[in-house]
Amino acid sequence: MSTDGDDRLADVLSTVLDRVEPDADERAALDAVADSLLDRAETAVTERHPDADVMLVGSTARDTWISGDRDIDVFVRFPADIDRETLERDGLAVGHETLPDGHEEYAEHPYVTGERDGFAVDVVPCYRLDDATDIRSAVDRTPFHTTYLQERLDPALAAEVRLAKAFLKAIGVYGSDLRTRGFSGYLTELLVLEYGGFRPLLEAAADWHPPIHLDPEAHRAPRETASPSRDPEVDDVDLPFDDPLVAIDPTDPERNVAAVCSAENVARFQHHARALLADPELDHFESTDPAPFTPAELETVLADRATTPVAIRFDAPDLVDDQLYPQLERSRAGLVDALNRRGFDVCRSAAWAAETAVLWVELAIAERPAIERHEGPPVHVREHAEGFFDAYADDPDVYGPFLDGDRYVVEREREYRTAPAFLGSDALFGVRLGAHVETALEDGYDVLQGDDVTELCAEFGVELARYVRPTV
Known part of the structure; x- marks a missing residue:
């Protein structure tokens, strides 16, 4: 990049940092609420377990949070010698005493979540352990992550993390949930720490040739004996890391922090890193949803494409996103495979969920011979x-x-000459579907074809706009 380009990038990053850096009032408000919650949690847990303690974790504890973020995570650390049932029972009790108006949610074990003075608060029980390799559930790692980064992120690097988070959010790849399959906050912090700043990270990512292997604590050579698998049915002990981005957890060498990152989102980050370096502008840090498509707009675009759109619509299973979206993806992939094998040539497909859920396929071939x-x-x-x-x-x-x-x-x-004929038959249940999706379909579904798919605009107008006008 030229000197002029260097100056432009520096100006852009300075402007963005001014936007994302919490001001004194924000910091004071967060500190007051966090201190109050920690005091309440500590009183509640030490009454039950004198050896327990509490800890603020996450980006608020590491001072890498972005202005406008309103999340506070309080971890209640129980002695390692108590059983799981006691941890869950007393953890919920402490959570409700800390957050009286909160409600219970469930991950690997239950926790209490709610709101306090405009902040979203989670009160999560975990075990206090000496080593992250001894964890009993995924949340037990989090305190180790916080301590590791608190010891290494100074204020200058924390500011660089804010820039990285703002950029990843703008390009749509921030978040390790199974809907996004992107970069977690912890991974973002590790990447900035590894490369020494946001710009060095951009420059490195622009030239990445996946698979990328990062091992901050040099635990060992590229792994041969551990797996990124998130499938509980897979015994992952003897499988290799095979993700496009591997970042060995510095607190636990058996874990790839980037396991959830999809190859597409790693590529998307590379694309936008190159774009920002080549043309430093503020709009790289800005994102807006497209205007939702109207039925007339969708009908016009589909007529221009001259394809055959078909959609299955059903009541969305009552699942959290991390359970729902893997099942939707499995079902979408199974549907595409079944339609391709029957000769309908799927051009593109998608899955969306709100009150209802949709498996959408766009076909090159509307009807097969008899x-x-x-x-x-x-x-x-x-x-x-x-x-x-x-x-x-x-x-x-x-x-x-x-x-x-x-x-x-x-x-x-031929058994099914059109895709709707196949999708409306019992043969649909021979497709590889997510378990809860299959149950929902058994309760009933609609097959929309041709112009009927414009009915989806009321609920999925934004998703359809993104679909027919795709961007990187």
Whole structure:
């Protein structure tokens, strides 16, 4: 980048930092609420367990939060010798005493969440352990993350983290939830720490060639014996890290902090890093949702595309996003596979959820012929060839058997000539679907085709606008 470009980038980053740096009033308000919550939690837990303590964690504890963020995370650390049932029972009791108007939520174990003076508050029980490798649930790592970064992030690096978070939010890749599959706050902090600032991170990312392997504490060479798997049915002990971005947790060498990051979001970060370096402008830090599509707009665009849109719409399962979106993705992928195998050639697909959920597919082929080709084995494979020939020799509903080259072939009636016919049949339940999605579909669903898909605009107008006008 030229000197002029350097100056422009510096000016842009200075302006952005002024926007995202919490001011004195914000800091004082957060500190007052956090101190009050910590006092209440400590009193409540030490009455039950004198050896317990409390800890502020997350970006507020590490001073990497962005102006306007209103999250406070209080962790209640119980002695390691109590059982899980006691931790959950007393953890909820402490949570309710700390946050009397809060309500219970459930992750690996229950916690209390609510609001206090305009701040979103989580009061989370965990075990107080000596080593992050001894964790009993994922939340037990969080205090180790906070301590590790508090010891290494000075105010200058904390400001660089704010810039990185603002950028990642603007390009839509900030968040480790399974809907976003992007960069967590902890990962963002580790990346800034690893590269020594936001701009060095951009410059490095612009030249990344995945898979990228980062190991802040040099635990060992690239891993051969640990897995990023988030599938509880997979025994991950003997599987290698195979993610596009690997950042070994400095507090736990068995964990890839970036395991949730999709390849697409790593590529998106690279694209926007290059764009910002090449053309430093404030709009790289700004994002807006497109105007929701109206039925007329969607109808016009789909007519121009001359494809065949089809959608399955059903009541969204009552699940948190981290459970719902993996199931929607599994169902979308299964649907695409089934339609492609039946020759409908899916151009693109998507899944959305609000009050209802939608599996959307856009097809290149609207209708298939009445017959389909079915190949048998080569004639020289005698046993199988004779079996195939005998199975169809006296079938009046097929053309053949006949030879095409050295292979028996028949042409038989196609079961489903259109995608809606397939989707409206019981054959849909032979598709690889998420378990709760399948249950929801069993309770009933609608198949929308052609112009009928414009009914989706009322609930998914923004998603449809993004879909038909895709950007990086």
